[in-house]
Amino acid sequence: MQLSGAASAAFWTIAAVAVVASLAVITLRNIFHAALFLVVSFLAMAGLFVTLSADFVAVVQVLIYAGAISILLIFALLLTREFQQGNSSNRLQAPGIFLGVLVFVTMTLVFLRTSWAPSIAPLASVPLLGPTTAPLAEVLFNKYVLPFEIASVLLLAAIIGALVLAKEEA
Amino acid sequence: MLAGLTHYLILGAIIFAIGLTGALIKKNVITVLMSIELMFNGVILTVLAFERFQTPGILTGQVFALFIITVAAAEVALGLALVIAVYRNRESVDVTTVSSMKG
Numbered sequence: 380m381q382l383s384g385a386a387s388a389a390f391w392t393i394a395a396v397a398v399v400a401s402l403a404v405i406t407l408r409n410i411f412h413a414a415l416f417l418v419v420s421f422l423a424m425a426g427l428f429v430t431l432s433a434d435f436v437a438v439v440q441v442l443i444y445a446g447a448i449s450i451l452l453i454f455a456l457l458l459t460r461e462f463q464q465g466n467s468s469n470r471l472q473a474p475g476i477f478l479g480v481l482v483f484v485t486m487t488l489v490f491l492r493t494s495w496a497p498s499i500a501p502l503a504s505v506p507l508l509g510p511t512t513a514p515l516a517e518v519l520f521n522k523y524v525l526p527f528e529i530a531s532v533l534l535l536a537a538i539i540g541a542l543v544l545a546k547e548e549a
Numbered sequence: 550m551l552a553g554l555t556h557y558l559i560l561g562a563i564i565f566a567i568g569l570t571g572a573l574i575k576k577n578v579i580t581v582l583m584s585i586e587l588m589f590n591g592v593i594l595t596v597l598a599f600e601r602f603q604t605p606g607i608l609t610g611q612v613f614a615l616f617i618i619t620v621a622a623a624e625v626a627l628g629l630a631l632v633i634a635v636y637r638n639r640e641s642v643d644v645t646t647v648s649s650m651k652g
Binding site (some may be wrong): 539 | 552
């Protein structure tokens with residue numbers, strides 16, 4: 380199964396932007412520029428999610444990742460004055476790059492050698508380019524309501540933990 | 550060339566490997582956290598590609614992607630609170646100097 384011509388054209392352009400932005404995150408000397416390129420990478424990923432007919436996840440990606448997590452990272456950069464230190468590499472540069480390339484080559488070989496036949500025929504109820512908000516709500520609050528509640532407890536624990544850790548000594 | 554499942558999987562692998570390399574070779578802890586977020590993004594792209602091409606219509610992959618985003622948000626909030634707490638004590642957040650758990 381393959382995407383249409385327009386979606387494929389969007390895929391190739393957005394994929395190039397995402398890869399260049401991700402490389403810029405780990406190679407730029409200025410950390411603040413690296414954080415801004417991380418925001419570009421998150422927005423490119425949101426575009427890729429739209430080509431995969433996951434429009435609700437794309438909007439959540441923009442809101443949470445490009446909106447909240449990026450601002451948290453930039454706040455931490457400013458609060459700890461990290462940008463004075465720069466974005467240099469430690470002593471493990473050669474083994475680290477070798478390991479990254481090795482992981483990528485292994486995954487690519489596995490992906491190319493597996494024959495990906497679709498597990499099921501496409502359902503007629505969710506059209507492939509239709510909005511997924513209502514079907515997601517039906518699945519999330521009926522079948523996956525327990526992980527949903529556990530995720531809310533997890534977020535509560537994270538909020539309390541972050542408050543306790545970052546609190547000033549009275 | 551029309552985009553198929555393997556194109557999305559290889560793109561997810563590229564972004565995951567870039568994030569993995571950044572988490573291993575960088576000295577600045579904020580850069581390490583940014584690289585971990587890149588790894589999360591690669592995984593989310595892989596999960597959504599499997600959902601779209603292998604089981605279209607069954608939205609389990611998208612629910613999984615939502616939970617990955619939730620857990621990543623909680624993790625980065627706690628990680629940054631830790632960074633601020635360590636910076637308050639040690640005045641530096643270089644991963645090569647903050648290497649002893651004493652004090």
